[in-house]
Amino acid sequence: MEANKPRDFIRQAIDADLAAGANQGRVVTRFPPEPNGYLHIGHAKSVCLNFTVAADFDGHCFLRFDDTNPDKEDSRFVDAIKEDVHWLGFDWGDRLTHASDYFESLFESAVTLIEAGKAYVDSLTAEEIRTHRGTLTEPGKNSPYRNRSVEENLDLFRRMAAGEFEDGAHVLRAKIDMASPNMNLRDPALYRIRKSRHQRTQDRWCIYPMYDFAHTLSDALEGTTHSLCTLEFEDHRPLYEWFLDQLPMANRPRQIEFSRLNLAFTVTSKRLLKRLIDEGHVQGWDDPRMPTLAALRRRGYTPESIVDFCARVGVTKKDTTIELGALENCLREDLNERAERRVAVLDPIKVVIENFPDGETEWLPAANHPNRPELGERDLPFSRELWIERDDFMEDPPRKFFRLKPGGEVRLRYAYIIKCEEVVKDAAGKISYLRCSMDVDTRSGSGPAAMRKVKGTIHWLSAAHAKPAEVHLYDRLFKVPNPAAGDDLAADLNPDSLVVRSNAFVEAALADLTPGVPVQFERLGYFVTDPDVTAGLRFNRAVTLRDTWAKLERQLLQSET
Ligand code: ATP
C-alpha cells in the first residue's frame, strides 16, 4: 500500500483486532466464488481485496469454491475462475478448497443443531413456507412441524440424506424466531433435498446445505479470521453470528461488509451475463464486450490495469457507480507506457506516389515508443503504392480539414510530405486511388530543412508489404448507464458495440505479434491479437486513445441521480 494513503476501514478493523490479541495474530481471508459462471470486474474487486489484505498482514487467502448448488455449477467454471485469479496475479498456493470438502462436517453440525433442539425438519411446501414467513411489516407464523421431537427430526433428516424423499418434500430449518424483524432469522433453511449429481461429490449426497449455513461453517472450519463480503450480506450477519454461537469452534471468523463495485454501462450479475449469452447478444463468456475477466483479457486488458483500477476504487461502505471511463483510463495509462507503437490502416484507400520509382523500396526508421528509446526502432518500408485511412482524405473538405484533400499537402508520419494531384475514379464514380507526388526534400529525420511544416500528419503502409487483417472495434455493450434496470436487456444494447473492419492492413511484423501482447496502432488505439487463430490474423481493440464518452457519461450519470 502507498505509504501516505489512509488505511481503509477493513484494514483498520483488522489492525484493531490484532491489537486486541484476536486470532493469535493470524489473518486469513478467502475469496468464495460460486462456480456458476465466469468472474467479472466486480469479482476482481473482491479478489484483489482478499488477497492483498492477506498479503499486507502476512496472512493467507483461500480460494474456496462455493459449490452448494449442483444444478447450476460446472467444473468448466471452476477452471475458468482459477485461470482468472492467477491471471490477476494472485496465488492461493495449496489453499484451494470447496464448500463440498466440508459436506461431512456440515452434516454433522446439522445433526448437532437438531440434537440441541435448534433445528427441525419442516414438511410444508415451498409455497407454504413462503406465506408463513410473513413480511417486513408482519411477523411470520410458526410451522405446524416446528415442535417435532429431536428423535423424529433426526430420523427424518437421516432419511432425507438417505434419499427416501423427493425434492421439496422436507427441508431442515434452523429454529430461531419467526417474529424476528430480520427476515434472515425467521427459521432459515439449512438443508434441502436435491437429487442432482454434484460435479465433485457425484451421487454421494442428495441433500445440499444452503448458502448461509455452508458459508459460515466453511469460514470457521477453514480458519478464516476475516470474512469479507459485499453489503447485501449485512442483514445475514446476525445469522452468521448465530451459527457461530450454536456451533462453537476453535476459530471464530468475523464478517465485514463492503460495497459492491458497480460500473456504469455495465451489468455485473452472472444472471444477466448469462442471459446476454443465451439470448445471443454476445458470443460467449469471453466475448470481448463482456465485463468478465476472460473477456477483458481477450480484449487486451492487462491484469496490472485491473488491479490498479481496484486499488483506486478502494473499499468503503458507500454504494457508488464508477464511470466506465475510469477503468479505461487505467488501461490507457498502463498501455501508454508499455505498448510498442505500430501502424495499421483499418479502412484503406490507395495512394500512388507518381515520382517514386516502381518496384523500389526505401526503409524509413520508426521509433517503437515515443519516450522509451530503449525499445529501439524498426524500419518501415516505403514504396510507390501506399494505403492510407479512408477518412484521412476528403474530396470536398470543410475549411479546417488538415489531412489530405485535392491539391493539398499532408505529412506521412516517418516519411515525406505528399500532395494530392488527382482523384482517380472508376466508371461507377468510386475512388480507385489518389495520384500524389512527394516532396523528396522532406524526409523525416533528415535535418531541420526537411521538416517543412504542414498542418496534418497521417499514418500509412506500403501496399506491397502490408499484411491483410481483420480488426474488431469494440464500444460499450450498453448505451445507457444503468442497463437492464427495467430488465429489458435488448432495448438497452448499443447497436454499434462491435464494428468489424475486414479489409484492414497491418505492418508485416504484426503477423508475428505474441498473442496477449498489446500494441498501439498509431492514432487508432491499443490492440491485441485475438487468440482464435482459425479466423486468420485478427486484432481486437482494447481501448481508444482518448475517452470519447467522458462528457456524455458524466452527464448521463448526473441526470440519473
Ligand atoms: P453475481 O451477482 O454476479 O452472481 P455473486 O456475488 O453471487 O455475483 P459469487 O460467485 O458468489 O457471485 O461471488 C464471489 C464473491 O465475489 C462474493 O464474496 C461476492 O461478494 C463478491 N462479488 C460479487 N460481485 C461483486 C461486485 N460487483 N463487487 C465486489 N464484490 C463482488
Ligand code: MG
Ligand atoms: Mg453469491
